[in-house]
Amino acid sequence: MLIDFSSRPPHPDFNPPAPHLQNYRRVYANSEARSAGADEGQGLKSWLETYDRLNARHVVLKARDLTTTFGFKISNESVAGFVRQHGPRYIGFAGVDPWQDDAVATFEHAVRDLGLRGLNLQCFELKMTPDDPRLFALYEKAVELDVPVNIHCGINFSTQTPMSVGKPEHIDNVMVRFPQLRAVASPPGWPWVQELLGVAWRHPNLYIGVLAVRPKLLSKPHSGYEALLQYGRTILREKMIFGSAFPMMPIGQALQELQELGLDDETFRLWTSGNALRLLGLPEG
Template sequence: MKGAIDAWAQPANGRARQLLPEVARLFEKSGSAHLLDQPLSIEQTVELMDQAGVEKLMLAAWCRPERWVFSNDEIAAYTRAYPERFVGVATVDLSRPMAALAELERAVGELGCKALRIVPWLWKLPPNHRLYYPLYAKCVELGIPFCTQVGHTGPLMPSDTGRPVPYLDEVALDFPELRIVAGHIGHPWTDEMIGLAWKHDNIYIDTSAYLPAYYPPQLLHFMRTYGQDKVLFGSNFPQLPFDKCMRQVQALELPEPVRDKFLHGNARRVFGL
């Protein structure tokens, strides 16, 4: 079996509690609060991937209003050190529209990033807000997917920005050329998310932030049947450990062709890897 491609992860640099205090409660509830303060080197991250059978990590930058959490250049340090193991996912400062476009071009053209991710709850702006639209057009121009978060927020922030309908539905209608990867399943609006992935050829779901043992039954049915080309594996590392996720994927006993698409085939196609 080929190794997995993890569609959603962040660096474990020990600064998350300081720079993203909202996520502390999510890590505590997930039993991984110690990783908020425990920095892992690039080499240590690769070692954990090797132990779990994770081939590639889609590693994302984070920007929040008024400050960067993980910069695109920090992500590029990982991809330069291990270009076969890490894939850069850029982000931008949504509040500075022209600078955001320039930074996205730089991140893709100079740093080699393969996608853009913006987490709506950080900005309290749903993805159909006007500030996103120039970035969607730029993603289409650059040939990269747009990644975002759907569902309620584990962090103590308002959840409305994560509703699939109407927000992502409107974006997909306006930009049918844009590949959209919606992370975190969409709970408690999982049925809405599945409906959008069925409706729109350009919408995909990744399972990050949820252990496979807790995937909703309707998502598993979708993965096994008419949605087997539409769902990507994700961990949200370091919130969830690679090895625990991978053991639980095996326990799902998915048919081999379905499992292979879920773990790596769909991500390879969607992200052009």
């Protein structure tokens, strides 16, 4: 069973112009070129067929609303429409603009009326830290609706927002204030990986998204990710959630590199499906 917690379809609704992410294109140029050359990079049909071939149970798609900060939006309606069209394999997370007065109402509408199953907060794009008080009402609503929140963690390459907004300590503050919140910190916190491990260890409802990083780096000396593998295959193995982060990396290659880490069968199952099912509140089997 496979759950890909991070993938973006090669579809116009999911790929509007994003000038604020131009530096990402420089940083990820080589890996995105590999995605473009892979089968799943040749269009939506091939992308869908890749998940058919992998017999994926679920693929998580994330909306983003950066209207105030960058004039960028992947709308909740577009994500919900894609899910309706392509079936229950696909699960949508809502995106809202917390600078707008209707953010909480928009989030509730996305869950109750559009059928989305979580909230996506790319805080560096929102130009606020995860523990900004303007987000508190959204966390409260997520607890009320019993849906998880994805919170960006670690470095960002936008250069229009300080990278310090991604420090794990901000997520620690959120979890202290909202201990019932189910949340996932993703990507996995580099260059503050050990701090994120400590935060996840402290809080039962916080998971770590192993995405937007080549899995092979987890076993590479001096990469800064070694502790993620050490703790992720032992005491924190029920915290790790895999995502390919396509198109940053080909789906198949990300999964192959994960398989090559030498995780035992049960740990591999937890990373690739069991933990995500628990975060999403879905039954196994």
